[in-house]
Amino acid sequence: MKILVAVKRVVDYNVKVRPKSDGTDVDIANAKMSINPFCEIAVEEAVRLKEKGVATEIVAVSMGPKQSQEQIRTAMALGADRGILVESDDALEPLAVAKCLKAIIANESPDLVIMGKQSIDGDNNQTGQMLGALTSMPQGTFASEVEIADGKAKVTREIDGGLQTVELTLPAIVTTDLRLNEPRYASLPNIMKAKKKPLDTTTPADLGVDTAPRVQTLKVEPPAERQAGIKVADVAELVDKLKNEAKVIS
Amino acid sequence: MIRDHETLNQLIDTLSRYVRDRLVPLESQVAEEDAIPDAVVEEMREMGLFGLTIPEEYGGLGLTMEEEVLVAMELGKTSPAFRSLIGTNNGIGSAGIVFDGTEEQKQKYLPKYASGELIGSFCLTEPDVGSDSASVKTTAVRDGDHYIINGTKRFITNAPRAGTFTVMARTDSSVKGAKGVSAFIVEAGLEGISLGAKDKKMGQAGSHTCDVIFDNVRVPADSLIGGVEGKGFYTAMKVLDRGRLHISAVSVGVAERLIDDALRFSMERTQFGQPICEHQLIQAMLADSQAETYAGKSMVMEAARKRDRGEPVSTEAACSKLFCTEMVGRVADRAVQIHGGAGYISEYAVERFYRDVRLFRLYEGTSQIQQIVIARNMVKEKQ
Secondary structure, three states: OEEEEEOOEEEOOOOOOEEOOOOOOEEOOOOOEEEOHHHHHHHHHHHHHHHOOOOOEEEEEEEEOHHHHHHHHHHHHHOOOEEEEEEOOOOOOHHHHHHHHHHHHHHHOOOEEEEEOOOOOOOOOOHHHHHHHHHOOOEEEEEEEEEEEOOEEEEEEEEOOEEEEEEEEOOEEEEEOOOOOOOOOOOHHHHHHHOOOOEEEEOOOOOOOOOOOOOOOOOOOOOOOOOOOOOOOOHHHHHHHHHHOOOOOO | OOOOHHHHHHHHHHHHHHHHHHHHHHHHHHHHHOOOOHHHHHHHHHOOHHHOOOOHHHOOOOOOHHHHHHHHHHHOOOOHHHHHHHHHHHOHHHHHHHHHOOHHHHHHHHHHHHHOOOOEEEEOOEOOEOOOHHHOOOEEEEEOOEEEEEEEEEEEEOHHHOOEEEEEEEOOOOOOOHHHEEEEEEEOOOOOEEEOOOOOOOOOOOOOEEEEEEEEEEEEHHHEHHHOOOOHHHHHHHOHHHHHHHHHHHHHHHHHHHHHHHHHHHHHOEEOOEEHHHOHHHHHHHHHHHHHHHHHHHHHHHHHHHHHOOOOOHHHHHHHHHHHHHHHHHHHHHHHHHHHHHHHOOOOHHHHHHHHHHHHHOOOOOHHHHHHHHHHHHHHHHO
C-alpha cells in the first residue's frame, strides 16, 4: 500500500509572529520555519502504518518555496521513503494546493492520502476537503484514530460533542487531528540518511495548475490588546457586575 | 560527519526540541529521584545520542568537532546529568579504542557504544592520583595470556551503568612516569571487579560516579588497547583536546540557559513599580552574562574549526576550557543574584544549575591545570 503525505512549511509554533508595519501580511522574515504540527502527525501516522506492515511506501509531498525541501527532509528523517516538491514562490491558497495534490495523486496513485486538518499559519482547514471534492475520493477529516483493513479505512473523527466513526473505501483521504498520535523525534542517524533519499522537484505549471489567488488579503492586524481587569470587593459585587454590566448571568 | 548546513540544522533543531519539550520538564524529577527515567535512556539510545563521535563505519555519526560542540551546546540547555549519561560513550569512555584500538577491538566495541547498548567508563583517577595523572598506581601484571589488574579508581562517571572500563594501569613498575602506563579495555562483569557506594555529590543528581575496585582481575592479554604496552597515558592525552572543547561547549549551553531563565524572571518580577529588567544594576548582570557567553561561544567555535582543519589546538582547547567553565560559574552566580531570594530556593532551576556547573571547573583538567598547559605551551613556542 502506498501512502501520500502532504507536509507544509510554516512558521515554527514557538515563534511569536507580528504583522508587518504596513499591515499587508505577517512578518516572518528570518523567523524559524518548521513542518506544520498537524502534518507531522500525518507523517507519524503513515510511518506507524508502515511499521505495522500495512503500508509499503510513503511519499512526502510539499508545495512552496525551494526551502520547503527542509520539511520534506524532516518527513524523510521520520520515515518517508521519498519526496516530491512542487516548487512555487507564489502564496498558494488551499484550492491551488488541492489541485496540485490532485495532479500528484494522478501520477502516484496512492491508496491513502494523509494530511493535516489545517496549517497553523493560514488556519483554513480546507485543503483536505477540497481535495476530496476534486478527486471524488472519500474523506475522513479530524481523525483521532485510523484503522486499515480489507481495502477500507475506519476513521474515528473528532466532532462537536463526541466521536464519529466512518468507513472509507480506499483510496481515501484522511486529515489528522491533534490526538491521532504523538510524533516521534527523528533519530540523528535517520536525519543523516534522509539526505540520501530521492527528492523530485516539479512546479504547478508542470502539473497544469493555475495558482492565481482567488482571495485578496485586505489587512492584517494584531488582536486587540486585553484591557486591564478590576478587583471587586466581595462575591455580591461580582455577581452584581456579572448580572448588570457583563450581562452573562440573569 | 555531516558538513552540510541543512542536515546539521535539522539535527540541531530536533535535538533542541527534544531538550526543550522532553528533558527540561523532567529536570526537577531527575534531581529529586537522583535517576534518569529508563524510558529517557531508551529514547536517547534510539535518537543515536550515544554515538555522536563514533566513526560512521562503526555505526556512529562521526561528527566533526564543530558539529559536536553545536550538539553539546544544545544539550547544555538542560540538566548536565542528561549530557553526562551520553558523555562517556562520546568521549573518554570510547576514545581509547577510537584513537588507538586494534581493528578487532574497534569491531567488537564501537558499534555497541554507538548504539548505547554498552556504556563505556574511563578509569584514570585514583585516590592518590588526580591532576598528576601519569603517576597511576593501579598495576597490570602479565601472567601468560592474561594481565592481572589490581587497584582502586575514584569518581568514575557512569560506573554503575558501565559495560566496559577503559583502565589506566602500570604495566612496568620500573618506569615511574607516563611511559610505564598502559590502557586496557575491561569488561564490567569480570570476577574481582566491585563498585563502591555511589558518591554523594554537590550537584548533577541523576549522574552517578563511584569507586571501581579491581582485585586480582584477570583480563585477556588482547584487552591491551592497541596491543602495545606503555602507550596508555598517551592514549588518554589524545582525547583531552576533544573533551575540553566538549565541556567548554556544554558550559556555553548552560550559560545560555541560565541567561534565558534569568531574563524571563527579570521581565516578570516587579519591584519599585517596574519589571526588574528595567533596573540598570540588573541590566548590568544580564549584559555581562550575555557578553561573556558570546565570548565563550566564539572561542569554542573557533577552536573547534581549527581542530577540524587538522591544526593543533592544545592551547586553544585549554583556553576555552578555562574561560568557559569559569565563565559559566559567574553566569550562574549572577542568575541566582537576579532571582534574589527565589534563586536560593530549589523550585527555581538556577539554584540547581549553580551547584551543577561547579563540576565543570574540576573535571577534564582543573582550571589550574588548564593554566599550566596554556603557559607551558606559550613558553615552549617562544623558545
